[in-house]
Amino acid sequence: MTEPNTLSHLDLETHEKPFLDANELVINMGPQHPATHGVLRVILRLDGEKVLGLECVIGYLHRGVEKIGEHRTYTMFNPYVDRMDYVAAVSNGLGYCETVEKLLNVEAPPRAQYVRVILTELNRIASHQLWLGTHALDIGAITPLFYTFRDREEILKIYEKYCGARLTTHAFRIGGLQYETYNGFEKDVKNFLDFFRPKIDEYEELLTTNRIWVERTKKVGVISGEDCIALGVTGPVLRASGVKWDLRKAQPYANYKNFDFDIPTGQNGDTYDRYLVRMAEMRQCVRIIEQAVGAIPEGPIIAKVPKVMKPAVGEVYHSIEAPKGELGYFIVSDGSTQPYRVRVRPPSFVNLQALDLMCRGQLVADVIAVIGTLDIVLGEVDR
C-alpha cells in the first residue's frame, strides 16, 4: 500500500499569508485523534493558534460500498447501507428502500409507512443525541455525553425489541417491513416520548445558558445561507443559516405530508444556532412520533414485491432528509437482479467540504467545535 496524501499537496498560494512572516506551524490532526469522530485526518496550517487553512484527508474508512452494490442483488445490498451512517442506520435503510421501490414502481402500505416514520424519527433523535454528547465532549463538557447515551439506550431498546439489532438495524425491507410490530410497541414508544420530553430540557439546562458553552459556540464556524447552498451543505447546518429547507416538507417522501411539524431555523449560522436547531429538531421529532404512534393503521406491512426483483431498465435518484442532511441514492438498473450502479449521495461527505471555509481565521479549539457541529460520520464520508 502507498502512503495517503502527504503534506506537499497543501496549496500554499491560495491561503492567507501568516502574520509577520513567522514560521507557520503545520499540524497533523488525526486520523487517530480523540476529537475527529473516527478516522478523519485534518492537516492544519497554523499561525500560533490561528488557523490559516486546512485540508481534509479522508478515505481511511473506504470500504467500496458502491462497488459492493454492483455485485449484490437489490435485497442483499440492503443491510450494507446501514453501515454507512451507522448512528442513523434506519434513515439509510429508508432511503435505499424507497429508491428501489421507485424503481420497481411499488409503494409501501400505509401501516408500514407509519412504522417507518416512527422508527426513522426515533433514529433522528438517537443521532442527534449522539451528536450532542460528542460535540459537548469535544468542547470540554464531559457530562452531557453520559446523559445522552443513557437516553439513547431507550431508543436502542425499542429497536432491539423490534428487530433484534441495536445499531445497524436493517429494519426495513423493499416494499415495506419484514416484521410486524411486537406487542406493546406503541406503548413502548409512548413511554419513551414521556421519558424523553423532560430529558431535552435537562440537556438544555446543562448547556443552553451555560456561559462558557455560549462563549465557545457563538460566532464560531459561521457560514451564510448562500455559502451553504453553494457548497451543497444540507441538513441542520443549512437550516441554522436561515434557509428553511427540509426535504420532509419540500419534497415529502414516505408519508411525512400527513404530519404537522415545524422546521426550526437559526439566523446566524454559527455553532450555537446549529446546536439550538438540533435541539428544536428533537422536539419536532417527538411531535411527529406522537402523531404517528396514535394513528398506525391496520393492514399489511409489505407490498406485493416479486421474490426476485428485476426492475425495468432505468435510473432513479431519490433522496430523504437524513439526520445529517440530504441523503440521496442514485440507482441505475439494467433489468437484471443486481443494480448496475448504486451511487450514494452522502450528506456528511458534502458537508465536510465546508470545514475549510468555516475554520479559516478561527482558533485550533474552534476546529474541534466545527468538526463536531458539522456532525459527520466517517463511515458515511468514506463509504
Next chain:
Amino acid sequence: MIAKFKGAYGSGIEPLTYAGQNYMVVDRSLIPEILQVLRNEEQFDYCVDLTAVHYPKREKQFDVVWVLYSFARNERIRVTTQIVDGATLPSSVPIWPTANWLEREVYDMFGIKFDGHPDMKRILLPDGWKGHPLRKDYGILQQDNEWVQINLGIESGQ
C-alpha cells in the same frame, strides 16, 4: 423549460422522464453552456450530486450525471452526458463550489478528468492506487494480490 431548451439547442438535447423524474441527455459539446444556463437563468443553484456510470460495451463509455436542485422552483433535474474513455469535461467548480470533492471522487473512481479543477487528485483512495475501482473492468482482487506479493512474497490465495 425543457421545451425552451429543446428549441434553443435542437438535437443536442434529449429530454427524458423515468419514474416521474426528469432528466436530459446532453451532448458533450453543449455541457459547459447548459450547466451555466441552468445555474444562472434557471436557478438550479444547488448541485446535489455529480457522479458517473460506466458502460464498457458502449463506444462512449461513460455517463456523467449532474443532479441539480433549485430552491426557488423546488425542482430536481438530472443532466447526463456521454463521453468516451480518456475524454475530459470542464470542471463545474466555478459554477457550484460543491462539485470540488464530487469531481475528485468521480476522478478517483472512474478516471474522468475535469479541466480547470483546482485540485484534481484522488480523494478516497490513496494517491498511489492503481486503476479506478468503479469501472466495470476493474479487478477487485488486483490490489490485494499486489500487496500480498510485495509484503509477503507469496501468491495471494484469493
Next chain:
Amino acid sequence: MGQIVSYIESYLHTKDLTPGAAGNMFWVLVYILLIFTGLAIAVMLMTWLERKVLAHMQVRLGPMRVGPHGLLQPIADSLKLLLKEDIMPAEADTFVFWLAPFVVVLAAFTVFVVVPFGPTHAITDMNIGILFMLGVSSLSVLGVVMAGWASNSHYPLIGALRSSAQMVSYEVAMGLAVVSAILMTSLNATGTGTLSMIGIVQAQQAQGEWFIFKFFPLGLIAFFIFGVAMVAETNRAPFDLAEAESELTAGFHTEYSGFRWSLFFLSEYTAMIAVSSIAVTLWLGGWLRPFPNLLHNSTWDLIFSLFPGATLLFLAAMCFFNAARMPKHPLFRIQTIGLAVFGVVLGLIGLVLFIPAVSVRVQDIFWFSAKVAGFMYLYIWYRGTFPRYRFDQLMQMGWKILLPLGLGVLILTASVALLQPMIWHP
C-alpha cells in the same frame, strides 16, 4: 545517645514554635515525612474520589472492581503506572525530557514547607511565607515548558505554550487578590501586616473574622478572583487548555508515559492541594474552626473538638452500611470483609481522636484538611459541569476581567482600611 534524645525532646517543650523556627532538624525531618506521605495518600484518595464523584454525576458507577467500591483502585493504578514501559521519543531532548517531571514535582511539593496545618503544624514559618509559596508554585510552569519543548512534538509544544501563557497571566490577578488579603492583616494596633502564613491566620484569629467576610463584599470578591485564578493556575477544567484532551490529545505530557507521567499527575493534584491551602489560609481562617468569634465558650470548644472523631465514625458507619448492602454472593465475601475491616480501622481511628489529648492536637489539622477537601470537591464539580474555555477567551477573562477587578478590590480594600477608623470608630 542521651544528647540526641534530649535534642529530640527539646522541641516538645517549646510551645508555639514550628520545628523549623525552633531549629530542630529531627522534627523537621519527621514533619517532612509526615507531610509527604500525607500528600501521597491525599492524592490517591483524591483520584479515587474524583472518579467516583464524577461518575455519580454522570450516571455511572465509576471504579467498582478493585476492592470494595473501587477503594483499592488508586493502588492498582499506581502499580500499573510504575510497571509500565517508560517510553522516551527518539527525537526528544533526553536530559530536559528527564528533568521536566522532577521540576514540576519539586515545585509542587516544596510549597508545603510553609503550609500551616496548625499553629505549630508546619515545617517552618517563614516571614515571607506567602511570597515563597507563590514563587515556588509558579516554578512548575518551567517544568511544563520544559516538558513541552523537550518532547519535540507539536501537540506538547502548543500545550506548553498555552500553559505558560495561562499560568503567567493568572498569576497577576492571583497576586492582586493575595495582596488585598495581606492588607487586611495590617488592621491591628501596630498597623503592621505580615506575610507569614501562620501570621495571616493568627491575624484572622485576632480580628475575630475570616478575611472572606472582611469588608463585605471586598473579601469575598478577592476570594472569588483567587478561586478562579487558582483553577487556571493548576490547569484544571474549565481552564485545562494545556491538556485539552479533545484538541491537543494530552497537551504538554502527550509523550510521557508510565512513571514520568504519574509524576505529572501527582504534581497536578499536589498543586491543587497547595493552592487550595493558600486560599484556605488567606480567606477561610486556615486551621481555625468555624465561628471562632460567635461560638467561643468552652462548651462550643468541646463540641467542635468532637468533630474529627465524629467524621471518622460517620465514615466508618458508611463502610458498615455499605458492607451490609453488599451482594450476598460468595464472590463478594472478600470485598464485604474488606469493607468491614476498613470501617473498623476508620472507627478505631475515630475513637482515638475522641481522646482529649489527641483531639486537641489534631483538630487544627482536621479543620484545615476539611476546608481543603471542600475545594477539592469544587474542582471535581467544575470538571463535571463546565465546558472548556477557548484560549483567547481565557486570556480575555484573565486580563480584562480578573485583573481590573483585582486592582479595584485592592484599591477599595486599602481605602476602606484607611477610612474605617476615621469614620466608624473615631
